[in-house]
Amino acid sequence: MIKVEGLAKAYHVAKRSSGVKEAMKALFKREYKVVEALKDISFTIEPGEIVGYIGPNGAGKSTTIKVMSGILVPDSGSCTVMGYTPWEDRVNYVKHIGVVFGQRSQLWWDVPVIDSFDLLRDIYKVPEQEYQSTLALLTETLELQEIIQMPVRQLSLGQRMRCEIAASLLHSPSVLFLDEPTIGLDAVSKIAVRRFIRTINEQKRVTVILTTHDMNDIEALANRIILIGKGKLLYDGSLSAIRDQFGTKKTMTVVYSHHANPFQVEGVHIESWSPERAVLSVDTSEVVISDVLIRLSQQVELLDVAIETLPIEDMIVQLYKEHQL
Amino acid sequence: MKAYLSVFRLRLTNVMQYRTAALAGVVTQFFWGFIIIMVFEAFYSSSVVSPPISLEQLITYVWLQQAFLAFVMLWFRDNELFELITTGNIAYELCRPSGIYGLWYAKLLAQRLASALLRCLPILGVALLLPEPYRLPLPANPLAFLMFILALLFGLFMMVSLSMLMYISVFVTLSPAGSMLMFAVVGEFLAGMVIPVPLMPEWLQSIVYVLPFRWTADFPFRVYSGHIGLEEAAVGIAIQLIWLTALVGIGRFAMAKALRNVVVNGG
Numbered sequence: 001m002i003k004v005e006g007l008a009k010a011y012h013v014a015k016r017s018s019g020v021k022e023a024m025k026a027l028f029k030r031e032y033k034v035v036e037a038l039k040d041i042s043f044t045i046e047p048g049e050i051v052g053y054i055g056p057n058g059a060g061k062s063t064t065i066k067v068m069s070g071i072l073v074p075d076s077g078s079c080t081v082m083g084y085t086p087w088e089d090r091v092n093y094v095k096h097i098g099v100v101f102g103q104r105s106q107l108w109w110d111v112p113v114i115d116s117f118d119l120l121r122d123i124y125k126v127p128e129q130e131y132q133s134t135l136a137l138l139t140e141t142l143e144l145q146e147i148i149q150m151p152v153r154q155l156s157l158g159q160r161m162r163c164e165i166a167a168s169l170l171h172s173p174s175v176l177f178l179d180e181p182t183i184g185l186d187a188v189s190k191i192a193v194r195r196f197i198r199t200i201n202e203q204k205r206v207t208v209i210l211t212t213h214d215m216n217d218i219e220a221l222a223n224r225i226i227l228i229g230k231g232k233l234l235y236d237g238s239l240s241a242i243r244d245q246f247g248t249k250k251t252m253t254v255v256y257s258h259h260a261n262p263f264q265v266e267g268v269h270i271e272s273w274s275p276e277r278a279v280l281s282v283d284t285s286e287v288v289i290s291d292v293l294i295r296l297s298q299q300v301e302l303l304d305v306a307i308e309t310l311p312i313e314d315m316i317v318q319l320y321k322e323h324q325l
Numbered sequence: 326m327k328a329y330l331s332v333f334r335l336r337l338t339n340v341m342q343y344r345t346a347a348l349a350g351v352v353t354q355f356f357w358g359f360i361i362i363m364v365f366e367a368f369y370s371s372s373v374v375s376p377p378i379s380l381e382q383l384i385t386y387v388w389l390q391q392a393f394l395a396f397v398m399l400w401f402r403d404n405e406l407f408e409l410i411t412t413g414n415i416a417y418e419l420c421r422p423s424g425i426y427g428l429w430y431a432k433l434l435a436q437r438l439a440s441a442l443l444r445c446l447p448i449l450g451v452a453l454l455l456p457e458p459y460r461l462p463l464p465a466n467p468l469a470f471l472m473f474i475l476a477l478l479f480g481l482f483m484m485v486s487l488s489m490l491m492y493i494s495v496f497v498t499l500s501p502a503g504s505m506l507m508f509a510v511v512g513e514f515l516a517g518m519v520i521p522v523p524l525m526p527e528w529l530q531s532i533v534y535v536l537p538f539r540w541t542a543d544f545p546f547r548v549y550s551g552h553i554g555l556e557e558a559a560v561g562i563a564i565q566l567i568w569l570t571a572l573v574g575i576g577r578f579a580m581a582k583a584l585r586n587v588v589v590n591g592g
Contacts, residue, residue: 071419073585095422106417109405110339122331123421123428 001207002045002068002175007077009038009063037063038074039231047174050201050208052222052239054215056320060231061211062101065179068209069099081175095124098168102180105160106167107152113163114148117170124171131170138166141196158189165193169200176200178210182217194220215313227319234323239312246315251308252280252292256300263299268292328423329431336432340439347443354391354448361387362459378523378552381462385550386521388461390542392448395440396481397516397542399488400509403436410495415587426580429492433485465551472558476545479565484541486572487512493576496583517543523552537568 012032016022037060045051055061066072068079070086070093079086084093107116121131139145142162147155155163165181178197182190194217200206210221218225218239225242227235235242252268255277262273267287271279282292289307296302310318362384369380378386395401406429409415418425452461464470491508513519516538522530533539544561547553553561 066416069420071416071587090419091422091424094420097420099417099420101416104412104414104416106414108335108339110342111335115335119328119331119335123328123423125327125422 001047001049001082002043002209003078003080004044004064004068005042005078007038007041007064007067007074007079008036009060009067009072009074011035011037036231038067038077041077041228041231041233043226043233043236045207045209047207048201048205049224050197050210050222052218052225053209053211053228054213054218054225054316055228055234057213059229061228062179064228065099065177065209065211069097069177070094095171096174098171098173098176100165100168100176100178100181102161102178102183105152105164107160107163109153110151112149112151113144113155116152116163117148117167120167120170126171130172134170134172138169141199142166143192158185161185161189161193162196165196169206172204173206175207175209178208178212180212181210182212182214190214190217197221215311215316219312227316227323229320229323235319242315242319243312246310246318248283248285249310249318250282250284250289251310252282252289253304253306253308254278254280254296254300254302255304256302259300263296265292265295265299268295329427332428332431333435336435337439340436341443344443347440350394350440350444351447354394354444355451358387358391358448358452359459366458376524378521378547380458382547382550382552383521383524384458384460385462386546388448388452389546389549390518392445392452393441393477395437395444396477397484397518399484399491399512399516399538400505401437401440401488402505403433403492406432406492407495410492411499419584419587424577425584426489426577430485430489433488433492434481437481437485462550464549468555469548469551469558472555472562473545473549475562476548476558476565479562479569480541480545483537483565483569483572486569486576487537487541489576490572490579493579493583496587512538515539516541523547537572540565540568 011034013035014030015033016025016031041060041064053061053064063072067074068081068086070090073087081093082096084096086093107113108119117135120126121128126134139148142165144162144166147159147163152160152163161181161184165178168176176197181197182193185193197208197210198221201208208221210217212218223238225235225237225239226233251271258275260275262270263278264270265280267282269281271281273279280292282289293302293305365383365387366380369376369383390397409418418428421428449461452459453463455461464473488508491505515533515536517525517533522533522539522543525533533543540561544553544565548558548561
């Protein structure tokens with residue numbers, strides 16, 4: 001479905017130091033810094049997959065999305081989506097894809113949402129009957145009945161985002177690129193958006209590529225994640241593999257009666273300590289929890305123990321750390 | 326084609342909402358019209374040589390200029406398009422299965438047309454009934470009127486393709502202000518919006534005649550008043566068409582080139 005090979009893209013960014021003198025100098029000779037946004041990225045995505053595309057800020061996620069959706073022309077490498085090279089055959093290609101940029105808007109600000117939708121129908125040449133049925137489906141699943149006749153400027157962010165997503169799906173694309181679709185949304189809207197993405201993936205077999213900083217999005221949606229950092233591909237695989245890798249790491253919060261001195265327990269790393277409470281990290285592949293408890297109870301009088309698996313968020317932080325991002 | 330029509334319709338209804346702005350525009354344009362006519366009247370009454378254009382024709386020129394300001398003003402701008410480019414929302418336009426040139430052209434055309442529709446009827450209506458010498462005379466003859474309509478429309482198309490070049494230049498400069506200023510000041514003067522072309526010195530006229538700007542304003546207005554004869558008008562319309570083809574060609578080419586180099590930063 002999507003095949004990306006050796007993709008590279010560098011931006012030329014003008015730079016200068018602060019100050020009037022430097023600004024004058026820049027009038028005559030501008031200095032550029034080459035920022036390599038993408039270096040040799042390759043991956044393949046099968047039809048019907050939901051792929052979470054993650055990485056820290058500035059990693060090159062959006063750049064990849066923009067290349068895949070035909071907006072940017074890469075410096076080298078190839079990318080084929082459904083047999084098209086996005087930037088070469090842009091006009092024919094984009095009929096088959098839908099794109100949502102969470103930080104931008106495609107709806108007309110001053111007119112009711114439905115007017116923007118009708119315009120998109122004409123731009124994508126969607127037959128009226130098909131349009132009506134898609135619209136009905138989208139209105140129902142995204143709960144747009146109330147807001148579809150309101151001007152965009154009067155919508156809340158969550159309402160607008162739901163409309164944006166609907167707008168990207170009016171022409172029934174087979175691939176959907178979502179660039180931070182849940183940015184700035186409250187918990188309820190986030191869940192609604194996630195549920196909807198699941199639904200269209202299951203019912204219409206839409207392939208979804210999703211970038212986000214919210215790991216709950218990834219956990220709820222993606223079976224597979226692609227991690228990039230500093231323009232390089234760092235990890236491509238299932239989320240459960242990461243869980244297996246980091247799942248042995250547990251966080252233990254212990255509460256005990258007053259104990260004046262810090263203690264040491266074999267096989268345990270102490271994250272924080274106070275006379276009444278300590279947070280420990282334990283790797284269960286190295287020590288058994290019950291041993292840790294026994295050793296602990298020999299030193300302090302335990303009052304409460306809570307053991308948690310590392311949240312997915314922290315796993316990703318660990319992963320970033322491992323790759324020195 | 327339907328997409329372009331749809332953009333056109335949406336834009337048209339959108340601009341038509343701004344009735345108060347239109348009313349304010351009408352009042353301003355009357356004010357301007359009177360001042361300019363008074364200034365020229367003063368000049369004409371103390372002139373010793375016979376002027377190259379009669380006062381009546383000049384008054385026609387001024388009123389038509391005011392009525393169709395939205396057609397002929399280069400600085401008539403669409404901030405939305407500038408914002409699209411400078412903020413990067415252009416990303417969405419690039420995901421559409423249609424040429425951006427056409428969509429934007431339709432948008433700009435609709436905006437000018439809507440503004441002009443709201444403004445021109447009241448101005449023309451009142452100007453036709455004003456007392457002499459401020460009255461707007463009727464067209465020289467019915468055929469001249471027909472020619473005027475054609476020339477005005479092609480002039481509008483030319484104006485939109487000229488302003489498209491301005492929008493495209495923003496891809497490079499990223500600053501609407503710079504592009505606007507250069508285009509607006511130079512273009513407007515060369516279109517005869519500041520001083521009617523017939524009143525310009527001859528050396529300047531010869532420059533103006535080889536540039537496209539005068540075909541958008543000066544030419545149709547003079548066809549209306551009969552200052553440009555029917556035969557000359559027919560030739561003029563043909564020249565307008567040639568310019569139009571050239572401008573659209575250049576615009577499309579420049580747009581394609583700009584889009585290949587477009588960089589959408591952030592998020």
